[in-house]
Amino acid sequence: MGESPAEPRCSCGHGRGHVMVSPEPEYSGWQTFVVFFMGVTAPPKSLSYRCRVCREVFFKTTDPEELRNHT
Numbered sequence: 001m002g003e004s005p006a007e008p009r010c011s012c013g014h015g016r017g018h019v020m021v022s023p024e025p026e027y028s029g030w031q032t033f034v035v036f037f038m039g040v041t042a043p044p045k046s047l048s049y050r051c052r053v054c055r056e057v058f059f060k061t062t063d064p065e066e067l068r069n070h071t
């Protein structure tokens with residue numbers, strides 16, 4: 001569904017939209033504190049897409065548009 005050939009994939013062929021792939025938000029130090037200790041949501045510094053089957057991080061983005069979707 002709307003997948004382009006340029007879509008990044010892990011070794012076992014899972015793309016970003018796959019059910020076995022989770023975006024892992026990365027926060028800077030102070031953001032981690034704010035998010036986890038004060039319950040405030042802040043956009044992460046970056047998103048790492050990791051396949052839960054092969055444990056490979058095959059795509060990482062710092063695109064603000066994409067980060068906002070995961071706030």
Ligand SMILES: [Zn+2]
Pocket residue numbers: 010011012013014051052053054055056
């Ligand atoms: Zn994989």
